[in-house]
Amino acid sequence: xxxxxxxxxxxxxxxxxxxxxxxxxxxxxxxxxxxxxxxxxxxxxxxxxxxxxxxxxxxxxxxxxxxxxxxxxxxxxxxxxxxxxxxxxxxxxxxxxxxxxxxxxxxxxxxxxxxxxxxxxxxxxxxxxxxxxxxxxxxxxxxxxxxxxxxxxxxxxxxxxxxxxxxxxxxxxxxxxxxxxxxxxxxxxxxxxxxxxxxxxxxxxxxxxxxxxxxxxxxxxxxxxxxxxxxxxxxxxxxxxxxxxxxxxxxxxxxxxx
Amino acid sequence: xxxxxxxxxxxxxxxxxxxxxxxxxxxxxxxxxxxxxxxxxxxxxxxxxxxxxxxxxxxxxxxxxxxxxxxxxxxxxxxxxxxxxxxxxxxxxxxxxxxxxxxxxxxxxxxxxxxxxxxxxxxxxxxxxxxxxxxxxxxxxxxxxxxxxxxxxxxxxxxxxxxxxxxxxxxxxxxxxxxxxxxxxxxxxxxxxxxxxxxxxxxxxxxxxxxxxxxxxxxxxxxx
Numbered sequence: 003x004x005x006x007x008x009x010x011x012x013x014x015x016x017x018x019x020x021x022x023x024x025x026x027x028x029x030x031x032x033x034x035x036x037x038x039x040x041x042x043x044x045x046x047x048x049x050x051x052x053x054x055x056x057x058x059x060x061x062x063x064x065x066x067x068x069x070x071x072x073x074x075x076x077x078x079x080x081x082x083x084x085x086x087x088x089x090x091x092x093x094x095x096x097x098x099x100x101x102x103x104x105x106x107x108x109x110x111x112x113x114x115x116x117x118x119x120x121x122x123x124x125x126x127x128x129x130x131x132x133x134x135x136x137x138x139x140x141x142x143x144x145x146x147x148x149x150x151x152x153x154x155x156x157x158x159x160x161x162x163x164x165x166x167x168x169x170x171x172x173x174x175x176x177x178x179x180x181x182x183x184x185x186x187x188x189x190x191x192x193x194x195x196x197x198x199x200x201x202x203x204x205x206x207x208x209x210x211x212x213x214x215x216x217x218x219x220x221x222x223x224x225x226x227x228x229x230x231x232x233x234x235x236x237x238x239x240x241x242x243x244x245x246x247x248x249x250x251x252x253x254x255x256x257x258x259x260x
Numbered sequence: 261x262x263x264x265x266x267x268x269x270x271x272x273x274x275x276x277x278x279x280x281x282x283x284x285x286x287x288x289x290x291x292x293x294x295x296x297x298x299x300x301x302x303x304x305x306x307x308x309x310x311x312x313x314x315x316x317x318x319x320x321x322x323x324x325x326x327x328x329x330x331x332x333x334x335x336x337x338x339x340x341x342x343x344x345x346x347x348x349x350x351x352x353x354x355x356x357x358x359x360x361x362x363x364x365x366x367x368x369x370x371x372x373x374x375x376x377x378x379x380x381x382x383x384x385x386x387x388x389x390x391x392x393x394x395x396x397x398x399x400x401x402x403x404x405x406x407x408x409x410x411x412x413x414x415x416x417x418x419x420x421x422x423x424x425x426x427x428x429x430x431x432x433x434x435x436x437x438x439x440x441x442x443x444x445x446x447x448x449x450x451x452x453x454x455x456x457x458x459x460x461x462x463x464x465x466x467x468x469x470x471x472x473x474x475x476x477x478x479x480x481x482x483x484x
Contacts, residue, residue, distance in 0.1 A: 073409055
């Protein structure tokens with residue numbers, strides 16, 4: 003480092019006014035075939051990163067991120083499950099000597115020992131040898147921990163029917179159906195159809211939804227009078243004018259839901 | 261033109277030594293996959309950092325739409341997934357990145373462990389690395405609640421019940437995390453949001469900085 007009275011600075015700053023040439027260091031004296039990090043090696047790293055990113059994006063596109071229905075704290079039947087990397091801890095707490103009276107063993111002692119040993123590994127395994135066969139205890143403990151974690155995760159995950167779980171907990175989109183109660187056909191709907199088809203045309207155990215149907219106006223009128231499938235004939239009991247208004251109402255609601 | 265701008269800045273703040281200090285270092289042969297392919301195990305750490313960068317960027321974009329409140333959290337995520345252009349991809353990257361970062365972190369840890377690279381003089385950097393692992397698990401745990409769907413809610417409830425069983429400080433610990441001694445609700449969501457978006461990332465950045473500075477000071481461990 004340059005020191006002394008003859009130093010020149012830029013203005014009143016601490017920046018040295020004399021430019022020193024910036025030549026990358028020469029590594030030719032280092033043992034082995036070394037390579038400069040900038041820019042040679044960085045370009046290779048860049049390539050590895052690009053390949054990794056492509057794989058990652060394929061994963062993202064092939065498997066959209068899951069979202070279940072909105073949290074319902076009153077849903078007592080829901081079986082909780084953590085993210086996969088906590089499954090081994092979750093499974094551990096199912097064992098007799100890691101739950102109930104022994105819960106502290108399961109939540110504190112065992113994970114505390116494992117993670118504590120991991121944190122302090124350099125001090126527990128403090129011999130000079132670096133090769134795995136020179137430190138059998140440390141390597142053995144790590145292999146044991148790995149096998150246990152893989153086994154616990156596998157056991158926990160194999161008890162879950164993932165597909166069924168995803169099916170049962172699909173999100174229910176908010177209804178975008180607009181029911182205009184001022185509509186002239188609403189009265190006819192209320193009197194003739196609502197009991198079975200629901201106040202928002204959402205359907206019920208007795209009848210399907212009327213939203214998203216692909217019938218023409220004439221077909222709707224015919225079905226209202228003559229029935230279809232499980233719907234008997236003669237349910238609609240009104241004038242022809244009311245029937246027209248009813249059909250118009252059902253079509254209007256369908257348009258709003260699109 | 262660019263050179264002139266650079267010189268103008270360099271005259272005033274002398275930035276060349278700063279970046280040259282980062283750029284000028286040698287990469288030894290034994291960590292270079294171009295010389296022996298098995299050296300790809302040395303890529304795990306860098307790729308972990310790469311996924312962390314993906315997490316930070318995708319997370320920043322997620323907060324543009326996400327609302328940390330029990331009425332709207334789920335709705336905002338659903339909206340992001342189904343309505344926002346490329347929202348599905350951004351959330352997908354954050355969702356899968358959270359898993360991939362754990363996998364890469366595990367691989368990196370195992371590489372360092374089985375090579376005994378944590379031995380003197382690199383003990384401190386190993387400890388910093390394990391702390392990064394813990395912070396990452398914390399980020400996973402707090403981030404899991406944020407979409408506020410059923411799996412998020414009930415998993416967090418179980419997690420908080422486990423925290424409550426810690427002797428002496430259990431109730432206090434649960435209250436600190438959940439905002440209430442018995443309710444998992446609005447307060448829990450805002451707390452987890454704050455922990456996930458501010459507290460843990462701050463800790464993560466500090467630890468990562470120390471991790472990288474120590475690597476530059478000590479260099480990569482030699483071949484076995």
